[in-house]
Amino acid sequence: MLVVENLRVVYANGAEALKSISLKAERGEIIAIIGRSGAGKSTLLRCINGLQQPTEGEIILDGENITRMNGAQLRRARRHIGFIWQEYNLVERLSAMSNVLTGRLGYASPVSSFFGYFNAQHRAVALQNLERVGLLHRATNRADKLSGGEKQRVAIARAISQEPKILLADEPVASLDPELSVQVMTDLARVAREVGVLTLINIHHVELAQQFADRIIGIAQGKVVFDGAPADLTEGVMDRIYRFNSPVAAQPLAAH
Numbered sequence: 047m048l049v050v051e052n053l054r055v056v057y058a059n060g061a062e063a064l065k066s067i068s069l070k071a072e073r074g075e076i077i078a079i080i081g082r083s084g085a086g087k088s089t090l091l092r093c094i095n096g097l098q099q100p101t102e103g104e105i106i107l108d109g110e111n112i113t114r115m116n117g118a119q120l121r122r123a124r125r126h127i128g129f130i131w132q133e134y135n136l137v138e139r140l141s142a143m144s145n146v147l148t149g150r151l152g153y154a155s156p157v158s159s160f161f162g163y164f165n166a167q168h169r170a171v172a173l174q175n176l177e178r179v180g181l182l183h184r185a186t187n188r189a190d191k192l193s194g195g196e197k198q199r200v201a202i203a204r205a206i207s208q209e210p211k212i213l214l215a216d217e218p219v220a221s222l223d224p225e226l227s228v229q230v231m232t233d234l235a236r237v238a239r240e241v242g243v244l245t246l247i248n249i250h251h252v253e254l255a256q257q258f259a260d261r262i263i264g265i266a267q268g269k270v271v272f273d274g275a276p277a278d279l280t281e282g283v284m285d286r287i288y289r290f291n292s293p294v295a296a297q298p299l300a301a302h
């Protein structure tokens with residue numbers, strides 16, 4: 047279970063990216079986070095992943111307070127947080143299989159994994175997850191030889207191989223064309239449901255959010271302005287989420 051309480055983030059330059067975000071989410075939920083550019087979606091995911099220290103507030107994942115951890119504790123916790131990036135973040139010169147195996151680092155013996163050795167059990171998990179995303183036939187292909195859609199599927203298989211408590215995806219299909227976006231979202235949602243992992247997806251496409259998520263959270267100017275079912279995303283709600291000028295758009299012309 048995830049509990050986010052009164053999360054506030056002020057960046058060093060004074061930008062208040064999150065004002066006060068509170069939400070609760072249960073295992074198995076697939077939640078889409080929508081909002082204008084600059085609303086604070088990535089900042090929220092980076093806080094949950096421990097990459098960004100909040101200014102105020104708390105994040106509790108399965109009883110552990112992410113915001114109160116020291117470096118070593120945070121590194122350990124992050125092994126159980128899957129993250130899917132817009133630009134895949136694969137190790138390009140390694141095979142699809144080796145990339146997926148890096149998702150097992152939190153479970154493998156540090157010495158053997160340092161030498162690239164993962165035992166049969168870890169390899170079986172990695173192969174199963176490559177199969178889940180339909181890429182078993184690409185296991186030995188180098189990551190840099192894969193298409194964008196295939197790369198993102200490898201990233202999904204890698205994240206799932208972490209057996210994560212939570213899966214976070216920041217604009218996972220923003221680099222893909224519309225047809226591939228649907229295919230990759232289909233895979234992501236199917237795999238997340240199969241393993242029952244709580245999944246938070248930042249996504250620009252509202253239709254995709256409605257199609258694949260159980261719940262939608264709308265963020266505007268660092269605050270939650272909607273939290274409900276896809277079917278409740280009425281025009282009025284959309285207006286609330288999208289009507290604000292983004293901070294970038296609000297900058298005076300003289301600043302450019």
Ligand SMILES: Nc1ncnc2c1ncn2[C@@H]1O[C@H](COP(=O)(O)OP(=O)(O)OP(=O)(O)O)[C@@H](O)[C@H]1O
Pocket residue numbers: 057058059061062063081082083084085086087088089090293294
């Ligand atoms: N490292 C940073 N330093 C200073 N300000 C930042 C930093 N990262 C983000 N911001 C600012 O914080 C606000 C929220 O940014 P964030 O990236 O979380 O938005 P977003 O909703 O993910 O936007 P997008 O849809 O464009 O990805 C923006 O005003 C942005 O300019």
Ligand SMILES: [Mg+2]
Pocket residue numbers: 087088089216248
């Ligand atoms: Mg973002």
